[in-house]
Amino acid sequence: MADIENAQHIDIHALEEMLESGVSRPVRRQLNSLSGADCAHLLTSLPQRQRNLLWPLIDEELKPEVLAHLPEDIRQYYIAHMDADELAELIEELDTDDLADLLQELPEAITQQVLQSLEDEDRQRVEQVMAFEEDSAGGLMNTDVISVRPTHTLDVVLRYLRRFDELPPMTDSLMVVNRQEDFIGVLPLSRILISDPELSVRELMDTDIEAIPADMPSHEVAELFARDDLVSAPVVDIHGKLLGRITIDDAVDVMRDEADHSLLASVGLDEEEDTFAPARKAAKGRAIWLGINLITAFIASAVIGLFDATIEKVVALAILMPVVASMGGIAGSQTLTLIIRGMALGQINPGNASWLLRREVVVSLLNGVLWALVIAAVAVAWFKDPTIGIVIGAAIVINLLAAALAGALIPQILKKMDIDPALAGGVILTTVTDVVGFMAFLGLATLFYA
Amino acid sequence: MADIENAQHIDIHALEEMLESGVSRPVRRQLNSLSGADCAHLLTSLPQRQRNLLWPLIDEELKPEVLAHLPEDIRQYYIAHMDADELAELIEELDTDDLADLLQELPEAITQQVLQSLEDEDRQRVEQVMAFEEDSAGGLMNTDVISVRPTHTLDVVLRYLRRFDELPPMTDSLMVVNRQEDFIGVLPLSRILISDPELSVRELMDTDIEAIPADMPSHEVAELFARDDLVSAPVVDIHGKLLGRITIDDAVDVMRDEADHSLLASVGLDEEEDTFAPARKAAKGRAIWLGINLITAFIASAVIGLFDATIEKVVALAILMPVVASMGGIAGSQTLTLIIRGMALGQINPGNASWLLRREVVVSLLNGVLWALVIAAVAVAWFKDPTIGIVIGAAIVINLLAAALAGALIPQILKKMDIDPALAGGVILTTVTDVVGFMAFLGLATLFYA
Structure with missing residues (x-):
């Protein structure tokens, strides 16, 4: 069964x-x-x-x-x-x-x-x-908050709590508010249990808890929960009035959606994508992405088309083209992914972005030179032609430099334009590395074999 | 400042x-x-x-x-x-x-x-x-557990708790154990607060909580926390003895590491990658990945090399090659990403894997035929040659089929071989779509233009 x-x-x-x-x-x-x-x-x-x-x-x-x-x-x-x-x-x-x-x-x-x-x-x-x-935080919150006044004693709080059949799920603390319903602090349940019932809420509450403004974007809320190991947190309006609370399960959902999004957007899929969607629906969703990438591919073709006379003369160029494009694409997507992740984690800011850009350029020079030498050696041995070694070596270095610049700058530019880097970054990067790669490789070849 | x-x-x-x-x-x-x-x-x-x-x-x-x-x-x-x-x-x-x-x-x-x-x-x-x-769950757990006996009354529990200066962080419930320290159930703090102190732990505890075996892999633990909205959960040995507890902050760390890993592994980066690592260290880490992908690129070159005579005759083939490779790569990575995500979410099992494979094949046929027509039309208009339209159209359909099969099967095969699909899946897929794409496109061209 x-x-x-x-x-x-x-x-x-x-x-x-x-x-x-x-x-x-x-x-x-x-x-x-x-x-x-x-x-x-x-x-x-x-x-x-x-x-x-x-x-x-x-x-x-x-x-x-x-x-x-x-x-x-x-x-x-x-x-x-x-x-x-x-x-x-x-x-x-x-x-x-x-x-x-x-x-x-x-x-x-x-x-x-x-x-x-x-x-x-x-x-x-x-x-x-x-x-x-x-x-936003307001959209994530629940309004099922148990709030108490600072002047009450624990004894009063305990009697109040015994009137409940159960507390709202994930209640790890009570919210303390004044007469105007302004948020003042939290009283953890565990503190209630270990303390003398004669003490007042004011004496026991935590006041160093930061309330979350209702308009905080949900990904920042999730970061806050993860960084401060929160189970629940108060949400307030701009005047500090308590509106509700967010619980860790909602923050976890946000984290999972964000992770899903970074992964799926890079291949043009939606994070709500149904793994078992019917074929026709799935095909429709993916067709658009294939179409967008087809434009990139045709741009690359057009660049190659500029050099058809050279390729006719030296067919080895056609054979080695994928190497130049692929190395650029791989190096660029390493930089791109690192920068997009750094931005998502809030690690990248105007103060350190230029340091990162310089570092990426140095990395691409180091790897560019290393792999240019290897690739040039293989090309020379394969085609018994020293010129092709020089041409492809130079093209690799140029393309890896372009890849580093594109990988580091594209996500930051897209973010300023309010376009999702996870979605558009990869396509734009590939266009850059394809165009620069073919242009450098075939352009240099045209000069050298003229 | x-x-x-x-x-x-x-x-x-x-x-x-x-x-x-x-x-x-x-x-x-x-x-x-x-x-x-x-x-x-x-x-x-x-x-x-x-x-x-x-x-x-x-x-x-x-x-x-x-x-x-x-x-x-x-x-x-x-x-x-x-x-x-x-x-x-x-x-x-x-x-x-x-x-x-x-x-x-x-x-x-x-x-x-x-x-x-x-x-x-x-x-x-x-x-x-x-x-x-x-x-594993055992490696994630903390041993700072407060446990009580089912026979105790709440009153006894309350007096016991008042001896603590504070409860361990994220304590949302006490663990109930018998004399042999076997886990029996949990007693939520909120239940203690709302209940009559005369009642016994046995009358109030939750027994439908599943204890986590110490050898459960950490990603399953994280899934469990996310699915059941847990704050903490008991960890037991194979005999059911209580060993400790896992708290949501640890589960969240696992989720974030996993998300980071799926994203970064696909470009050969480590999830512990330091965004601001010095250039030399960063270059070293990425060089290996470039080298692995270089092998893929050279395999593609070798395939193209088989058909150098045809390319010399019809240079349009060299110009259009990137289109065939790129469409296959994009379609394949859509399938691959969807399958890897489905596997991570525990949605894919032997019972529905073959349904998914068939669905992917249908999707790739639908999109293959659609885009083959578009690409063929562009190619014919561009090169004023009906033959090139037939050749590239057929190659696109073949490559998208190969992409669907590779994208759906590679992660499942890798998983069986205990190789991380997020790390190796993309490289292998690209090799398949490059080889099949170039082979189909240039092979058909060789037949048609012979």
């Missing part, structure tokens, strides 16, 4: 046969014994056809959790097939921030319908989060 | 001038007002020369924290310059897992000396963690 509890070993053919022959009960039982996250992971690991066979078998109570854990692409597919009532019922159980995200993906009319169906207090909370950009 | 509190805007030239003219006091004051993490970030964002000027200004109490947050490469540089006594003093303040990691980087003799200088209890803890692979 298909053991769906372990997505690592699920056999989609066995599963399909079982479902199509009408044996759904054992599948349904196993499916609904999973956590929402595991169930979402299972669906994500299946082609759409099998996904659609499983979806109706998931209990209505489990669906909100599953939806919250699905990648945006897949989630939208299922949401699009629900009416507003179903949706309202489904999403009542979601965290405020997840709910706000989800609503932002829906058509405006449906969003309004869902909001109307919520209770007043819930609606206000969701609307508050939706007022912020999805990729 | 150089404002070092904000690494985003630090001016390394101003800083250098200040330090070299002997004005170190304001720098020292600012430096030591930073957290260990921020101080490490600042050092990481500086070239080695400036780094070495700042290092002696850091207070001895701050150094352990700074060391713990530095990337391995940079950390080793500073550790190598300390004697065992200094080291022992420095690392007393580190978490067990950080300390164990650090010790594993040192020469055996120094490690032993440091271990001897620790107190008995500390030494035992560190040795216990060091007994596990660094990249």
